[in-house]
Amino acid sequence: MNIASLPETASQTGGPYVHIGLAPQQAGFEIFDNNFGHVLARPGTVGERITIEGQVFDGSGTPMRDVLIEIWQANAAGRYAHPADPQTGKALDDTFRGWGRSGADFDTGLYRFDTIKPGRVAGRSGSLQAPHINLWIVARGINLGLNTRLYFSDEAQANAEDPVLGSIEWEVRRKTLIAQRQQRGAETVYRFDIVVQHHDMAKETVFFEV
Numbered sequence: 001m002n003i004a005s006l007p008e009t010a011s012q013t014g015g016p017y018v019h020i021g022l023a024p025q026q027a028g029f030e031i032f033d034n035n036f037g038h039v040l041a042r043p044g045t046v047g048e049r050i051t052i053e054g055q056v057f058d059g060s061g062t063p064m065r066d067v068l069i070e071i072w073q074a075n076a077a078g079r080y081a082h083p084a085d086p087q088t089g090k091a092l093d094d095t096f097r098g099w100g101r102s103g104a105d106f107d108t109g110l111y112r113f114d115t116i117k118p119g120r121v122a123g124r125s126g127s128l129q130a131p132h133i134n135l136w137i138v139a140r141g142i143n144l145g146l147n148t149r150l151y152f153s154d155e156a157q158a159n160a161e162d163p164v165l166g167s168i169e170w171e172v173r174r175k176t177l178i179a180q181r182q183q184r185g186a187e188t189v190y191r192f193d194i195v196v197q198h199h200d201m202a203k204e205t206v207f208f209e210v
Helices: 018-022 156-161 171-177
Strands: 049-057 068-072 099-103 110-116 132-138 146-152 178-184 187-191
Touching: 068 110, 099 110, 146 171, 171 178
Parallel strands: 049 187, 146 178
Antiparallel strands: 049 110, 068 099, 068 132, 132 146, 178 187
C-alpha cells in the first residue's frame, strides 16, 4: 500500500469534549474522586484573598463558552509549590495548591478562580518580577494552548520594573495583560478579559512562546 496515497485523518481542535477529560464535573460526569477546580486557597492559606474572573473573546468579539483555562502562580511569599523552584529562602505554604483549572460557564462564557494575590518572584537575571499569574488557554479553533500572564492594576511600580512586561515593545499592548481591580463588598475581584484575535493589535492579548 502506498501510504502517500492515503487521505489525511481528520483532526479537531479543542472543543466541548475537552471538559469530559479535564473538567468532567462541569460536563456532568463524576469520574474522579478529586476534581481539579478553580479554588486554589484553603481556609488557612496565607495572603490576600482575591477572585480572578473574565471572558475569552474570539476574533468576532463573541465570548467563547467552551474555553478551559489553567493557572499557576507563586504563593504570597513569592515561591512556587514545586521542588524546582530555587527560591529556598522563601516560605512554602502547604495549604496553597498554586495551580487551578476552570472551564468557562457554558451560558455566559465567564471563568472564575478563587485564589490569593501572589508575591514577587525572581526572574532569570535575579531581578524581581511583578506579582503575576500564568495562564494557559485551550478552546475551539486553538491548535496549541495559548500562554499568557495576568498582572495587577494596583501594582503600578512593580509592573514598571517587571522584565517580562518591559520586553513588550508597545506600551498599549502591555495593558492587555493588566487585570483591573474591583471591590464588591468584601470581595476583591480582578477582571481579566482575554482577546484571542483582533484586527487592532492594541486590543489583542499578548501571548508568549513557552
